[in-house]
């Protein structure tokens with residue numbers, strides 16, 4: 127597909143630094159850009175409010191921020207506003223896995239889907255997962271929606 131966009135090495139660097147800053151908690155964020163024009167990519171780190179949610183309502187938010195993330199809606203809204211203002215769109219998402227590999231988890235799949243519709247919320251977006259071990263970013267892997275198989279598949283990054 128020619129209308130997708132992938133993160134550049136410098137985008138991954140921003141994600142790595144954010145992931146290491148937040149360690150041992152998960153980091154998360156959005157990438158806005160123009161499909162087909164990676165030069166316009168902008169990585170927007172978002173605050174992970176999973177810990178606050180977990181402390182307020184542990185029944186509903188079972189995971190703490192070391193094994194989960196919830197992007198601050200304010201940061202997300204700002205990212206969408208900035209994208210609209212600059213003629214861009216949301217092209218990707220990222221989050222980290224402290225002390226775990228950069229795999230696509232069942233929880234990641236659930237979070238990327240539009241409720242129980244069987245459809246992804248952002249079919250054209252890439253998802254980067256970063257493994258952080260002992261405070262150092264070790265690896266990034268990218269997952270994209272594959273309409274043929276109806277699942278997320280790994281794409282070389």
Ligand SMILES: [Zn+2]
Pocket residue numbers: 221222223229231233234255
């Ligand atoms: Zn994950």
